[in-house]
Amino acid sequence: xxxxxxxxxxxxxxxxxxxxxxxxxxxxxxxxxxxxxxxxxxxxxxxxxxxxxxxxxxxxxxxxxxxxxxxxxxxxxxxxxxxxxxxxxxxxxxxxxxxxxxxxxxxxxxxxxxxxxxxxxxxxxxxxxxxxxxxxxxxxxxxxxxxxxxxxxxxxxxxxxxxxxxxxxxxxxxxxxxxxxxxxxxxxxxxxxxxxxxxxxxxxxxxxxxxxxxxxxxxxxxxxxxxxxxxxxxxxxxxxxxxxxxxxxxxxxxxxxxxxxxxxxxxxxxxxxxxxxxxxxxxxxxxxxxxxxxxxxxxxxxxxxxxxxxxxxxxxxxxxxxxxxxxxxxxxxxxxxxxxxxxxxxxxxxxxxxxxxxxxxxxxxxxxxxxxxxxxx
Ligand SMILES: Nc1ncnc2c1ncn2[C@@H]1O[C@H](COP(=O)(O)OP(=O)(O)O)[C@@H](O)[C@H]1O
Ligand SMILES: [Mg+2]
Numbered sequence: 001x002x003x004x005x006x007x008x009x010x011x012x013x014x015x016x017x018x019x020x021x022x023x024x025x026x027x028x029x030x031x032x033x034x035x036x037x038x039x040x041x042x043x044x045x046x047x048x049x050x051x052x053x054x055x056x057x058x059x060x061x062x063x064x065x066x067x068x069x070x071x072x073x074x075x076x077x078x079x080x081x082x083x084x085x086x087x088x089x090x091x092x093x094x095x096x097x098x099x100x101x102x103x104x105x106x107x108x109x110x111x112x113x114x115x116x117x118x119x120x121x122x123x124x125x126x127x128x129x130x131x132x133x134x135x136x137x138x139x140x141x142x143x144x145x146x147x148x149x150x151x152x153x154x155x156x157x158x159x160x161x162x163x164x165x166x167x168x169x170x171x172x173x174x175x176x177x178x179x180x181x182x183x184x185x186x187x188x189x190x191x192x193x194x195x196x197x198x199x200x201x202x203x204x205x206x207x208x209x210x211x212x213x214x215x216x217x218x219x220x221x222x223x224x225x226x227x228x229x230x231x232x233x234x235x236x237x238x239x240x241x242x243x244x245x246x247x248x249x250x251x252x253x254x255x256x257x258x259x260x261x262x263x264x265x266x267x268x269x270x271x272x273x274x275x276x277x278x279x280x281x282x283x284x285x286x287x288x289x290x291x292x293x294x295x296x297x298x299x300x301x302x303x304x305x306x307x308x309x310x311x312x313x314x315x316x317x318x319x320x321x322x323x324x325x326x327x328x329x330x331x332x333x334x335x336x337x338x339x340x341x342x343x344x345x346x347x348x349x350x351x352x353x354x355x356x357x358x359x360x361x362x363x364x365x366x367x368x369x370x371x372x373x374x375x376x377x
Contacts, residue, residue: 002029005156005188006051006079011060013046013212020046022212024060028156028190033182035191035199038209039235044192047209048158051190052081065155080154084161086145088133094120095129098147119147122181139170146181156188163198175201196236200224208232230353233280240286240324242279246271246352254347261320262297266350278353283327285349288316288335289342298343300324302335316343 006028013021021043028034036044049055050062053074062069069077088097095116102112120126123143133141142162149157162178163171179202182189193199199206200220207217208231216228227233233241242264244257249271257264257279266279292299300316303323312334314326324343328334335341 002031004028005030005065006190007061007063008047008051009061009063011047011050011057011062013043013050013055014058020212021050021057024212024214026207026214026217028188029205030155031186031188032204033179033189033191033202035193035203035206036209037193037196037199037206037235040194042209043212044194044209045160048081048160048190048192051077051156052079052158053077054081078154079156079158080149080152081158081160082145082149082162084164086133086141088141088144088148090133093130093132094125094136094144097133097144098151101148101152115151116147119151122150122184123147124177137170138166139174142166142174143177146178150185150187154187156190157182158190158192160192161194162191163193171198178202200236208235210235226351227280227353230278230280230355233278233351233353238283238325238327239280240283242322244277244279246273246275246277248273255352256295261318261322263295264298264350265295265344265347266352267347268352270352270354276355278355279350280353281345281350283313283325284311284329285345286324286326287344287346288314288326289344292342293344295347296342296344298324300341300343302337302339302341304337305334316341318343 004027008024008026011021011024012019024047036047038044046055050057051064053069053072056070064077064079089100092100098116098119099112102115116129120129123146125140125143125147128136128140133144136144145162163174166174175198191202203220205217205219206223208215208223210231216223216232223232224236227236230241233239242259244259244264246268247256247258249255249268253267253269253271255266255268255271257266257277264279268277298318300318303315303317306313310330311327312330314328314334316324316326318324
């Protein structure tokens with residue numbers, strides 16, 4: 001990783017008794033596009049506001065460019081924020097909106113003009129200087145807000161769901177634009193979103209938060225293909241999850257597991273007999289067979305097929321009622337609704353997630369564990 005420009009060390013934030021950011025540790029690299037992703041209320045905005053200086057952490061240390069920032073006002077930190085509600089002044093034209101901060105700082109007029117022109121060309125709004133916010137589209141207003149934020153050449157730009165108010169099509173277009181802008185500017189973007197697709201599209205790395213806890217930080221492919229926790233597996237994309245006990249492993253790392261419904265198979269480099277884990281397998285890696293498949297006791301009935309253009313989504317209901325989602329690429333054969341089939345996958349396509357607690361979970365109430373628990377065999 002490149003040098004860290006923002007470091008967050010053991011940061012906790014309480015609002016009264018409400019512990020909203022829990023022992024957060026994160027390094028943000030110089031020049032990277034980092035997304036903070038998680039459901040509403042998980043602490044994304046609070047984290048961003050602590051970096052920006054609008055909020056003070058209860059415990060822990062935040063540094064920007066190696067310097068502790070707790071005693072610095074927002075304007076003294078080399079960061080700038082773009083808010084979801086663009087916060088443009090309606091009575092000022094685009095030029096004056098973008099120039100506002102420089103005027104406050106008493107920068108000389110010719111320099112202001114040059115820098116405003118520069119910032120507007122960065123966001124591809126040359127020639128829009130005389131327009132008022134009401135005369136702009138949502139996407140253009142968003143770009144004005146960004147021009148205003150980059151005019152001070154911040155080293156870090158903090159963006160809090162900046163595309164939240166735009167419709168889907170414009171949003172997709174702005175995602176690409178913002179990503180390109182970040183590359184052109186070469187500054188660090190810390191981008192808050194609750195939209196996993198947006199995070200996957202735009203980011204160099206993604207930090208996934210849940211209930212104040214950083215669950216995983218990594219490149220998009222790792223977050224998707226090697227989720228570290230059940231929450232991440234569930235939140236990013238669609239997946240089929242089984243709770244299971246690890247039973248045995250062969251020399252190649254292929255692992256036999258016992259789930260509530262029966263035997264399943266995966267691959268695990270950290271096999272531990274008797275441990276309860278989650279096995280996660282993506283719909284596009286989930287396969288169906290007319291005949292039983294050795295290693296998988298997953299018989300089910302096809303409930304429905306939904307054609308969505310690029311794939312057909314098939315829902316299979318297992319005998320214990322668990323719903324399994326299967327994505328068949330367009331053109332491949334699709335099983336008939338009502339038909340009985342067996343679900344399986346390639347063991348190397350299944351991700352095994354080690355639950356931290358390892359405690360016996362309700363799902364195993366009706367399973368005889370004695371033969372699986374270490375030492376009792
Ligand atoms: N100023 C505040 N005072 C009290 N509680 C707050 C304040 N801001 C946020 N919270 C609470 O902190 C938690 C995290 O909020 P927030 O960081 O805004 O989440 P997110 O941006 O991920 O939706 C929520 O439970 C929210 O209600
Ligand atoms: Mg928020």
